[in-house]
Amino acid sequence: MPKLVADDIASLLRKRISSGEWQDAGRMPPERDLAVEFGVARNTVRRAVGFLEEDGTVVRHVGRGTFLATSNPSSMAAVVSRMEGTSPADMMEIRQLLEPAAASFAATNASASELNAVIEAHRIACEASDMPTFEHWDAEFHHRIFACSRNDFLKEIHNLMRILRNQAPWFEMKKRSFSEERRAIYCTEHQLVLDALMRRDPEGASRAMLAHLRTVERNLLGR
Template sequence: MTIVDNTLAILEMALDRGDWAPGERLPPERTLAARLGVGRSSLRKALAELERQGRIRRHVGQGTFVAVPPESEVVATLRLTPPPGPADVLELRLMIEPAIAALVALRGTVQDIARLRALIEEGAAARDWEAWEDLDSRFHARLAQASRNPLLTGVLETTNVIRRQGEWGALRSSTLNPERQRAYTDQHRALVDAIARRDAPGAAAAMRAHLAAVQSAMTGDAAIFEFSTIPTTQQRRIP
């Protein structure tokens, strides 16, 4: 790995961790280069790649800022309809996230896998459900980004919008306990292990098993349906 690649990986992990909030200005180049122990030329190349990815914005005379993600049309639409609940979120995730996992097994880089593993271990050390939920959300978002499909990434972001709402948080806090946290962590590890083996079917199956466990814990519904099948009333309880 070159100095530029290593610098880029460190900066991406810092952005993933939320070290700088959207819209926040990064430290000056001189300060950031000294902090990372690299030359300003290498830092500028890494920043140029982040700008190309749309993760930062650089303004002459003002500095470098973390990009504020534009609100997608899908997210905006959510405000015009009755707010989806946790069961809706889980149905959507069961449809798309196994496919995302399979794509990452085919397209993910060594750096992607390293970042996913780092997020897993941070989650394993989380001391409360809020910290876990934040890291879990970031893990799944990073997974979507590693699929290299911006549409899938955008759709998954809609689930994160809902996960930041009260109903999901209340249900999550009442169902997440240390035993489940350990189980979910092991499921995440199994998923990334399959990705690292480039086992696309295995990655999809691992994701499906993980989401089935989450669904069962949060809604009491253990039914799973494939992306290609049509949901039925047996697969979703209708009040």
């Protein structure tokens, strides 16, 4: 049995909260009690509760206790937690909006060294012999294109999508849809995007990226 660390405690607490366990009054037990209950030191519980506090799940008051934050649907934390339920179909739709644009920006803005980074990611992905390595460098290829786009917000949105895509349901789905043949197709399509970037052809990069994402969508969603 793995030892409980602060992260574990935090996710246990989250579970209890979402199961509505101390919904009444919104008050959690004191840290000292939780420490006994989980069989860890109070310091550890404190760190765990600290995480919940950081993302706004919980509010603490000295002498009073720790309380569930009155859920504000428009808080960042709420938005992020709703995003975790994003469906692959919705995500692919948005990728098809954003990535062609990112590729187009990249064709205009990328510096030589940024472009080299993209090329390198493409090369490693093509040479990869196993699925996880390919997966990783495929994602990196896309990410590095966003990095060329000169729009920090766009970059961060892509980070968000990347994180969401690395969660459990996606992992299964990617594994299921992977095949050697498809990998080869992706490499070819990436190459087309790359060619357009190197030609400094925004229109072409956008088109090539869109075509690629359509392929990915088809494979992923089995349409």
